[in-house]
Structure formats: C-alpha cells, structure tokens
Amino acid sequence: MTRKHPYKAVMLCAACAAAFTLSTFLTIPNAAAFSLDNLGGSLIGVAAYYARLDSSVNYCDNDGRGEYFNKMKEQYGVDADPTKNAILDDIMARLSSSIAQNDPKIREKPYNYFVNPDKSFNAFCSLGHNLSVNSGLFDLLNNNEDEIAFVVGHEMAHGQQEHVKKGIKKSLPINIIASVWGSQAGSSLEIIGIDVLAKQADANIITKPQEWQADNIGYGYAVGAGYNPGAGAAVWQRFIEKMGKDRSNFVGEIFSPSDHPKEADRRDNYSQKITQYSNNHVTVKDGIVKINGKEFLHAANTEIMSGDERAFLIGGALAAVYHNNTTIPQAYIGSNNYLYLGNQDIFIPTVNDGAPQFLVNKLNMIK
Template sequence: MNRTTLKKKAAILAALGIFSFSGSFALYAPPQAEAGLLDLGDIITGGIQIAQARDTMQKYIKALDTTPDGQQYMLEKMQGNAGVYDDPQLMEQLGNIMGNMTNAIGQVDKSVYDLPYVYFLTPSEYFNAACSMGHVMMVNQGTFAFTPSEDELAVVIGHEMGHGQAHHVAKSIVRSTDRALLAQIGSAALGGSELTAIIAGNAYKYSTVHADKGDEKEADALAWEYITHSNYNPGACAAIWQRALEKLGDNAQSGVDLWLNPSDHPNNMARRDRYEKKLQEYSGKHVAVKDVRDAGSSWRYVDG
C-alpha cells in the first residue's frame, strides 16, 4: 500500500473516531495496545474480507435470481419445500392468469420477458401464493377454493409478480445477511453448493414470510398497475381483501403483539381501503364505496 493511500485511509479512520488523542496533539509515545485487542491492520483486513464476502454473496444471489440455471435450481428447491399438487384443470387456469398478467406487466415493464415466470401448485389448503427468486411462483391449491373469481385470483398473482419484478426476496436476503455468515464466506469456510443451498433456503423463507411491510405495499401498488393494464376488473383489488375480511377477519395488531410478534403484512382492512380509494380515483369519482352497517358489508355505487 503506497504512502498516499495510507494517508487517505488514516484520514477516513480518524473521521470515524478510530484514532483518539488526548489534548491538542500527542507529543509523547502512545501506549502499547493491550493484549487481545485488534490492531489497526486487523480492523482494515477484517473490513476488506467482509466487503469481499458480501460481493461474493451478492453474485450468488444474482445468479439464482436472474439466470435460467438459477431459476431451475430455485424451482426444484421450492417444490421440495412446499410440495407439488397435481391438478391439470387448476394448472390450466393458473397458466391462463400467468399469461394474461405477463402481457399486462409487459406494457409497463419489459424486463418481465427477460426471465419468463415458472409456476406450480402446492397441496396446502390455505389461502396463499408466493414468488421467490428466479421468478418462481407457487400458488396453494386452497387459493382457488378461497375465491371463485378469476379477477380476484389475478390480483393475488399480480401481487406476487410485483414481488418478482421488484426483486424483493433477493433484496431481503442481502439486507438480512449477518456478519457471522459473511465471516464464514470470507474465510473460505463456506462456498459453492453449501452457500447456494443456504441462500435458496433463505429465499424460500422470505418468499412466504416477507420481512418488510414496505415491500408488501409496493407489491400491492404494482398489482394495481398491472391489473389496470389487463382485461381483469380493477374492482377485484378491493374485493379480494373484502373477501379476506369476511372469511379471515382483520389482522390489525395493537399493544404487546405489535411489539413482540409484529406482522410482516399490512392489515386486510387497510389494504381494502387503499384499493377502494384507488378505484374511486381511477373511475373519476363515478364509483363510490359506502359501508352498510346493518348488512355487515360494503356496497359499491356507480353514479349513485
């Protein structure tokens, strides 16, 4: 390392508070470092190793998220974790929705064609779908039983494709990678197939339980944009969350639950209300939504 580089690094470290002097200047020999403490060289070397390990990690993530080989790997891992449900009729319906939504997304985001989505059904009877890295989509067979409306199903699929287009899972893994894992990568104790498997495992986790409400809100907004560029009914965006309210109740949190076990998703009522507002604005205020408390539901009015 040349003298100029050393001076620049010293200035940076001093600004960060790593150097400390007593008085205006140190005119005496500084005390020797205590045994067991890292010296400056160790700090610099460790920082470089962590940075290099993070770069390595991101290369693996990008390969799994954006290449055909990575997609195939993620598909096999997702199917292995969630299971595969064989129903030709539901697969045909899912394929039609995926095709329609891909065409809709293509009107606003051409990158959807760079790596076409792959998809499968899971045996779970719970209402849910997920999109992982590599544009790998899974939909629980229970989602089709939850709603008979293909428009509402398209909203669910559009939401998950929003996660895919925004690369939310890949970004979540990068954000959540801890220094212990990076240290293993930096010391060459972990790499190749082992590292790929760890990333894929985290991808499955973040596909099914997203770690950021901001990601969920962005996916909701993208679903609206995609639906309004399709032949599906935009009213289905609010309708699917009204259905969730009626069948599952609201999932709003408060008190100790909000602190100890915070939900990663916005609550059902808030999502419905946001979509109702979008619908009213989109219609030029011709469509209005009013609660009918005696009936225990909401009514949509068109021009009164």
C-alpha cells in the same frame, strides 16, 4: 359459480411471503456461537462473506434461476390439480402480457411458477422471477380468477421491483452465512447458494413500503390484464370477515399486524382506486354502491359472499364502464340473468338486491 370473462361480479385476492426462520431448515452445529476466528484457523472478513452471498443471490436471480426454481419445487412440493394449474396458467399469461406493455424486459426473463400443496392462504415470488401459489389460496377464493389475479399481480410487482433480491441480501445473519459458506470451502459457491436460498424462498423480508408499492403496482398489472378493478378491495374485505383476529390459516409476512399495512387500510386503498378508475363516478362503502353520488345498490349477502364484498366487485365492474366510455350505454338484463351496461356484465341480481327491471331502470336514471 366461476365464469371466464374480464369482470366477474361474484369473485373473491391477497398475500405475499410466509414468516420464516432460516435456522428451521438448516442444521448448523453451534451456528449461534460461531466466530470468524475459529473457521479452519483462518479469519475471513465479514465483507467477504457478504460478497459470497451477493454472488449466490445474483446467480439464483439470473443464470441459475432455472436450477433455483427446481430446488423451490423440491422444497415446497407441487400440486398437480388440473383446475388450479389451468387458472394459474391463464392468469400468468394475462398478467405477463399486461406487464410487458410497459416493461418489455419481462420477455427476456419470463416467470417460472407452480402451485404448491400447502393448504394455508399464501403466495410468494422469490429470486429469478420464480413464483408459487399455495393450493389453499385457490380453495379459500373458490377458484375465482379476478381475486387470485390480484394476489399474483401483487407478487409479480415484488418480482419486477426486485424486493426479494434486495431483502435477502439483508436478511441472513452473518453467523449463518459464515457457517454455511465457510464450512464448505472448495464446493461450488453457486450450488451452495441455491441449496440455502431455496429454503427461504418465502422468507419474511418484505418491508411495509414495499407492500404498499406492490399493492399499487400490482393493481395496475391486474386491471391492465382485464380483471375486475374491485377485486383488490374485495379480497381484503373477505379477509377481514373470514379471519378476524385468527391468523392460523393466513401465514405470511403480508399479514404481520405490527409492521405492515392494516387490512382495513389496504381494503380502503383499493376502494379508492375503484373511484379513481371510474373517473370519480363510482364509490363503494359499507356494501353500498353509489353512482354520481346517488345510491344504486345496497348489495345483499349470498351463500358464498357477503354483500360488502359483492359491492366492491359490482362497483369495480361499473368503474370499468365509466373508465372505458365517454357516453355510458344503456342497462339491460341479458339472457344469462346478468345486468349489463352495454357489453359489460355487472352482476347477477339476487332476490334480496331487488327486482332486476327495477335495478335496470334505476341504473339508467342515475348513470
């Protein structure tokens, strides 16, 4: 069940850019054998080709970003599902507002975005603040906004830090650059650039340090927008549980086990942020939520979520209370069956969590 409120305790985020080989999309005869000496009988220096690439990248990132965005939609397709698009609209508005609090320049270059029909679990941000989320990501996360927001916040952090722009300039082999730009001399440099670069909008160009940076910065974006501070840890917990060693439905360089952060490390990094956000009052580990060092809840499994995952979301909602209040309000059960601390809804207790009034009394004792 999805409810629209700042911190949902039963919600499911993660992902970045898909693994990609440019030659998959380009048909360039004898590209591998290309040499600068046989290009129309003239020798053009390597630096000149990279200068052309640089020019096209800058164009796609700025004046041509709308044209580039249209090429992306043409390349990947558009999913018009009204529910998914409404969720993404809401998330993009809230995250953009959160980013603008510290970086008002986003208003000069607002994000373009769309849902694409790919059923794998992925999202990516490319040049020009152009972003797309796969339909499969919404499906796997059951359209839960908190965790989807952490995925999107991560991608917007890549955009704000210009990770893609920096990576693209280093990613294309010189033989492809020379073949494409050199063989089409006389054509519009910008048009050629858009056509080529749109085909690798989700390219495998993000480094391990950039992934960590996007996790940490994106966390601030999502929490600043009012999303559950535990959602980042929850999504990686879900990933570990659902996928194991199977990556068939999780494309993307973010999931590369060799040169990117491990899933458990990313989960634990987000879990530590729950504690930090709570001013060191709340900890979550192995499905157990503790407050001030005392166990409050060993979260039970539900039909849609494991207890370990629920615990991160419950802990995140509790962390928000401790972050926002110097005096912690009383706990109670609301008419909607949620357990509340003041105005903050924490979670809906299940039969296996314990009797609601027992949990209220326990929370009031240890808070």
